[in-house]
Amino acid sequence: MSYKLFIPGPVAVSEKTLRAMAQPMIGHRSSDFVALYQSLQPGLQELFATRDPVYLSTSSAWGVMEGALRNVVRRKVLVCMNGAFSDKWHDVALRCGKAATALRFDWGRPVEPEAVRRKLATGGYDALTLIHNETSCGCMSDLAAIMAVVREFPEVVSIVDTVSSFSALPIPKDELGIDIILTGSQKALALPPGLSIFSVSKRALARAADTPDRGYYFDLLEFQRNHENGMTPSTPVIPLIYALQSKLDDIRTEGLAPRYERHARLNRTVRAWALARGFQLFPEERHGSVTLNCFANNLGYDLAALNKTLKTKHALVIDGGYGKLKGKTFRISNMGDETDTTIADLIASLDSALAETPRLAS
Numbered sequence: 001m002s003y004k005l006f007i008p009g010p011v012a013v014s015e016k017t018l019r020a021m022a023q024p025m026i027g028h029r030s031s032d033f034v035a036l037y038q039s040l041q042p043g044l045q046e047l048f049a050t051r052d053p054v055y056l057s058t059s060s061a062w063g064v065m066e067g068a069l070r071n072v073v074r075r076k077v078l079v080c081m082n083g084a085f086s087d088k089w090h091d092v093a094l095r096c097g098k099a100a101t102a103l104r105f106d107w108g109r110p111v112e113p114e115a116v117r118r119k120l121a122t123g124g125y126d127a128l129t130l131i132h133n134e135t136s137c138g139c140m141s142d143l144a145a146i147m148a149v150v151r152e153f154p155e156v157v158s159i160v161d162t163v164s165s166f167s168a169l170p171i172p173k174d175e176l177g178i179d180i181i182l183t184g185s186q187k188a189l190a191l192p193p194g195l196s197i198f199s200v201s202k203r204a205l206a207r208a209a210d211t212p213d214r215g216y217y218f219d220l221l222e223f224q225r226n227h228e229n230g231m232t233p234s235t236p237v238i239p240l241i242y243a244l245q246s247k248l249d250d251i252r253t254e255g256l257a258p259r260y261e262r263h264a265r266l267n268r269t270v271r272a273w274a275l276a277r278g279f280q281l282f283p284e285e286r287h288g289s290v291t292l293n294c295f296a297n298n299l300g301y302d303l304a305a306l307n308k309t310l311k312t313k314h315a316l317v318i319d320g321g322y323g324k325l326k327g328k329t330f331r332i333s334n335m336g337d338e339t340d341t342t343i344a345d346l347i348a349s350l351d352s353a354l355a356e357t358p359r360l361a362s
């Protein structure tokens with residue numbers, strides 16, 4: 001059965017992207033690959049607003065999230081936590097044997113710059129992790145304000161996850177002084193999963209050079225060395241790289257400003273619809289994500305029944321809440337290739353499905 005995904009990743013992949021993936025294979029050490037790899041750099045550097053190289057990792061985002069820790073944490077990392085993915089990042093740091101301090105905020109609350117300053121000021125930190133857009137609860141932190149604080153601590157290398165915000169709003173890496181920025185393919189880029197895209201400052205590369213036990217697969221120095229020859233350290237997922245090339249063409253055609261505006265507009269459309277139906281946004285409105293909306297299930301709908309109706313009668317799926325928020329919230333993505341028409345269709349389907357969805361006794 002085929003149905004359209006409105007979950008916050010993976011999201012729907014266009015026919016054009018799927019066709020791009022079906023091109024004949026090339027050798028990853030061939031001049032054709034070098035040309036393909038190098039053709040992506042200008043578009044990716046523009047999206048990250050960086051002059052640093054952009055690397056391609058054949059892994060999901062977690063590969064680079066873990067690898068970044070192994071490359072730059074020598075003393076202690078401050079892990080900013082306000083949802084499922086940032087909570088897990090702390091666990092991953094501990095599993096890598098790193099000293100990691102948790103800076104916890106309630107799910108749905110943004111990371112507070114002042115709290116970051118207070119923690120870093122206690123000393124001993126040489127890295128910080130931050131998730132710009134906590135997909136699990138639809139909460140977007142103020143990246144510029146947090147990075148302004150981080151820049152006060154020159155020994156702290158910043159690792160920023162823009163997995164579910166990249167390419168949906170401006171994220172100026174160099175201007176903000178972000179050392180390692182990473183994203184995944186299956187979110188706003190609307191590609192299939194399996195590719196992580198990231199960019200690293202010279203400062204972070206220098207730190208990596210002094211850090212033991214970096215391993216091989218995610219060694220930043222290997223990425224840089226291969227990048228200089230237009231290649232990746234190991235055999236990459238070439239079909240996804242073709243898909244990325246096709247997507248960067250789409251982005252160029254649409255233009256960055258219209259792309260950002262489209263994401264913001266469609267996000268507002270979904271939010272306005274739900275608020276008008278009496279749902280509440282789970283995070284405070286001003287901290288709501290622009291790529292998805294996480295709504296409280298304050299009206300007590302049977303979300304499993306809702307999704308069953310959506311899938312069987314309307315051929316689409318939304319998300320019924322992540323982790324401890326399952327059943328208590330629902331999430332609707334507006335990232336990727338969505339348009340006013342597809343979002344209007346989604347809303348019509350939601351209205352129709354809600355009308356036949358039972359409410360659970362509280």
Ligand SMILES: Cc1ncc(COP(=O)(O)O)c(C=O)c1O
Nearest residue numbers: 060061062085133135163164184
């Ligand atoms: C903000 C954020 N970070 C990290 C991840 C992990 O990504 P992956 O499962 O592709 O490694 C996700 C996945 O949804 C995410 O939303």
